[in-house]
Amino acid sequence: xxxxxxxxxxxxxxxxxxxxxxxxxxxxxxxxxxxxxxxxxxxxxxxxxxxxxxxxxxxxxxxxxxxxxxxxxxxxxxxxxxxxxxxxxxxxxxxxxxxxxxxxxxxxxxxxxxxxxxxxxxxxxxxxxxxxxxxxxxxxxxxxxxxxxxxxxxxxxxxxxxxxxxxxxxxxxxxxxxxxxxxxxxxxxxxxxxxxxxxxxxxxxxxxxxxxxxxxxxxxxxxxxxxxxxxxxxxxxxxxxxxxxxxxxxxxxxxxxxxxxxxxxxxxxxxxxxxxxxxxxxxxxxxxxxxxxxxxxxxxxxxxxxxxxxxxxxxxxxxxxxxxxxxxxxxxxxxxxxxxxxxxxxxxxxxxxxxxxxxxxxxxxxxxxxxxxxxxxxxxxxxxxxxxxxxxxxxxx
Numbered sequence: 001x002x003x004x005x006x007x008x009x010x011x012x013x014x015x016x017x018x019x020x021x022x023x024x025x026x027x028x029x030x031x032x033x034x035x036x037x038x039x040x041x042x043x044x045x046x047x048x049x050x051x052x053x054x055x056x057x058x059x060x061x062x063x064x065x066x067x068x069x070x071x072x073x074x075x076x077x078x079x080x081x082x083x084x085x086x087x088x089x090x091x092x093x094x095x096x097x098x099x100x101x102x103x104x105x106x107x108x109x110x111x112x113x114x115x116x117x118x119x120x121x122x123x124x125x126x127x128x129x130x131x132x133x134x135x136x137x138x139x140x141x142x143x144x145x146x147x148x149x150x151x152x153x154x155x156x157x158x159x160x161x162x163x164x165x166x167x168x169x170x171x172x173x174x175x176x177x178x179x180x181x182x183x184x185x186x187x188x189x190x191x192x193x194x195x196x197x198x199x200x201x202x203x204x205x206x207x208x209x210x211x212x213x214x215x216x217x218x219x220x221x222x223x224x225x226x227x228x229x230x231x232x233x234x235x236x237x238x239x240x241x242x243x244x245x246x247x248x249x250x251x252x253x254x255x256x257x258x259x260x261x262x263x264x265x266x267x268x269x270x271x272x273x274x275x276x277x278x279x280x281x282x283x284x285x286x287x288x289x290x291x292x293x294x295x296x297x298x299x300x301x302x303x304x305x306x307x308x309x310x311x312x313x314x315x316x317x318x319x320x321x322x323x324x325x326x327x328x329x330x331x332x333x334x335x336x337x338x339x340x341x342x343x344x345x346x347x348x349x350x351x352x353x354x355x356x357x358x359x360x361x362x363x364x365x366x367x368x369x370x371x372x373x374x375x376x377x378x379x380x381x382x383x384x385x386x387x388x389x390x391x392x393x394x395x396x397x
Contacts, residue, residue: 022353026056026346029083029092032064035099037308037324039067039331042096042116044339045078051343052079056350061089068331094355096342100124106131112373114355115139116342119370122269122296126385129376136374138355142338145345145368156204157337161327163208163264166290169326170197170260171216173288173319179312180319182286184259188217195219198254200274200299201264202229202243205292207236209262214239221254223274224265246274256282263291265299275300277316285317295324366392 028051030042041064043051048058058080062072072082083089090108095101097117101109106128109115115132119141132139142154171186173179174195188194195218199206202224210233213220221242224230230243244250255261255275261283265271271293280289280302291303298304302315303322311323327334345358345365352358359366370378375390382389 023055023351024354026051026094026350027092028056028058028094028096028346029089030058030060030064030096031086031089031105032061033067033098034102037328038099039328040098040335040338041065041068041070041331042098042335042338042342044336045070045074045080047339047343048075048080049078051346054347054350056346057081059083059089059092061086065335068335070332070335094346094349098338100128103127103131106135106137109135109137112136112138115371116142118142119144121381121384124385126387129371129381129385129387132371133374133376137371138369138373139371140365140368141370142368144370146364148364150364153341154338157341158327158334159204160208161330161334161337162292163205163210164212165326165330166205166209166262166264166292167197167212167216169321169329170262170288170290173290173312173321174259174286180286180314180317181288182259182284184286186213186216186218186260195260196221196254196258197260197262198223198251198258199262199264200224201266201293202226202233203264203266205264206262207233209264210237210239210241214241218260221258223251223254251275252279252282255279256284259284259287261287261289261300263289263293263299263303265293266296270297271299273297273299273301277301280318281316283316283318286319287317288319288321290321292326294322298322 051058060075060080060082062082062084065075076082087108090105091110094114100117100120115137145154147153174181174184174186177183184195186195197213197218197220199210199222202222210220222233223244223246225246234241234243265274289300291298291300293299294303294305303320305324306322308323312319312321349355349358359369370381372395376382376387377389377392379389
């Protein structure tokens with residue numbers, strides 16, 4: 001109780017929303033990402049040009065787009081101001097980041113500024129939210145923003161990239177003997193039996209991956225314990241796909257015959273392990289496992305985190321690829337996708353007279369709000385970390 005009491009000292013009283021909807025000019029900062037293996041950036045140069053043309057000022061830390069193959073010159077020609085001091089970027093009234101800011105970066109945020117980034121609640125601690133409260137930050141999480149159809153566009157975009165990427169990675173590994181692969185083409189060649197792929201989990205990631213695999217001519221099997229999810233995937237793919245619940249005998253038989261396993265199981269806190277070590281032992285020599293759920297522990301018992309520098313390891317003669325944040329492998333495409341989603345929101349914030357007005361009228365954007373002027377508005381965070389919160393409905397009437 002004492003910790004909650006201490007935290008409450010930093011919570012300001014809720015403020016009245018502005019009523020003016022006169023267009024305003026935004027000053028937006030894009031710092032360079034320093035999180036391990038994060039290569040994306042929130043805005044592509046073309047969208048920066050659109051924002052600048054609408055009267056907004058964009059400050060970008062030098063080198064922020066290099067990993068996504070966007071140069072400082074690209075951004076400068078689009079009208080952005082290239083900044084060599086990261087503190088200057090973080091002092092902007094609106095800050096865009098792919099990854100959540102570190103505690104040191106939060107210290108550089110200007111009081112009462114707006115932070116738009118991923119939240120990644122499972123990687124945070126109480127001090128992170130305390131720091132935001134002290135600065136009276138208004139913070140929105142990418143992954144919780146909803147569109148008019150109640151979908152989560154950023155999550156859908158990332159899931160689609162991860163799904164397609166997992167198939168491309170598997171295709172590269174299964175065909176490359178230098179990785180231990182069998183020199184097998186990922187496809188269906190006349191007179192040659194098609195490659196067989198097992199998918200673990202029926203969700204947005206596997207939906208994109210299944211479509212890609214089928215497009216290359218692979219024979220596909222999907223396993224999940226939810227019949228509803230299996231049915232939804234089958235309808236979305238619109239193909240005659242083999243689906244099954246996670247019955248051990250059926251799964252073992254599929255693992256013995258397949259060339260590739262793509263694991264995308266998700267759990268509330270940790271991904272369930274549905275393929276144990278004994279199951280891996282019965283797989284073909286040179287088969288490939290791409291465990292894209294490794295960021296939440298992995299769904300294959302033999303999986304362990306790898307890096308872009310050393311992406312694979314061999315276990316029981318099976319190639320394992322377990323790089324977290326696989327979307328960053330295709331940083332340019334992922335940055336374009338994220339930029340396409342965020343730019344309309346930024347334009348709307350300017351047109352409607354600021355973030356206050358947009359949050360008042362746009363329920364989908366408001367769904368991503370978890371801090372409002374330092375007041376925690378998310379019940380899940382409150383329950384996880386024992387922090388008092390105020391429901392959004394009390395702040396936006």
